[in-house]
Amino acid sequence: xxxVVEEYHYVSTxxxxxxxxxxRFDASCxxxxxxxxxxxxxxxxxxxxxxxxxxxxxxxxxxxxxxxKF
Numbered sequence: 869x870x871x872v873v874e875e876y877h878y879v880s881t882x883x884x885x886x887x888x889x890x891x892r893f894d895a896s897c898x899x900x901x902x903x904x905x906x907x908x909x910x911x912x913x914x915x916x917x918x919x920x921x922x923x924x925x926x927x928x929x930x931x932x933x934x935x936x937k938f
Contacts, residue, residue, distance in 0.1 A: 912938045 879885055907928040914924045915938050925932045 908934070908938075911935050 907930055911924050911928045911930055911934070914927070915921070915935065921932055921935050924930070924935045928935070
């Protein structure tokens, strides 16, 4: 088991591993940003159609203050 732990520590400190981790992190951030942008676009459309701000917040999982920015 000690050998496995040592190998893990070695691999996790390589430049290649660090770059892969950075890329994974960047991808998850980009995905979260895209989801937020989509929710905001839906909220704008709902507001334009006269839907109540609280209903929009509930449906889009945005907070009321975010919806009111539009």
